Amino acid sequence: MSTPADKDPRLPAAVDLLRRTGAREVQIRYSDDKEPTVWLVVVKWGVDSETGKPIPEAEGDGEFRHDAAAAMTPLAAAFRLCERVLAGSYCVYCNRPAMFSGESLVPVVAAGTCWYLWDGERKAFRRDCEGVAQAPGRNDPC
Numbered sequence: 542m543s544t545p546a547d548k549d550p551r552l553p554a555a556v557d558l559l560r561r562t563g564a565r566e567v568q569i570r571y572s573d574d575k576e577p578t579v580w581l582v583v584v585k586w587g588v589d590s591e592t593g594k595p596i597p598e599a600e601g602d603g604e605f606r607h608d609a610a611a612a613m614t615p616l617a618a619a620f621r622l623c624e625r626v627l628a629g630s631y632c633v634y635c636n637r638p639a640m641f642s643g644e645s646l647v648p649v650v651a652a653g654t655c656w657y658l659w660d661g662e663r664k665a666f667r668r669d670c671e672g673v674a675q676a677p678g679r680n681d682p683c
């Protein structure tokens with residue numbers, strides 16, 4: 542099954558972003574048992590059973606944990622999962638709260654946040670603190 546959203550370069554970039562959280566596996570599935578078709582994105586981490594933090598695959602499996610999001614397109618499901626996974630976390634580079642947006646503009650009200658934003662040139666989601674967000678007026682005081 543193919544949808545126009547499948548061709549969007551933000552879908553593989555969103556999967557890559559989920560992998561960068563330490564995910565061992567990212568699955569894109571759909572359920573068409575009933576109309577409408579629903580898309581699912583499922584992520585699996587190996588985590589330390591005491592700390593709950595993801596552990597590198599080379600260090601063993603730990604305990605497996607999963608999360609999932611569903612939507613009407615694979616892209617929307619992946620974005621929902623990226624939003625949920627990154628919300629409440631902190632950027633390891635700049636220590637600001639991390640958030641995800643499927644777009645490349647930064648909401649001015651959240652300028653104190655390290656947003657993971659779409660970089661159309663590199664076709665990847667990059668950290669705000671890497672200097673990706675150059676939206677006009679982003680940090681303008683007025």
Ligand SMILES: [Zn+2]
Pocket residue numbers: 632633634635636637655668669670671
């Ligand atoms: Zn950052």
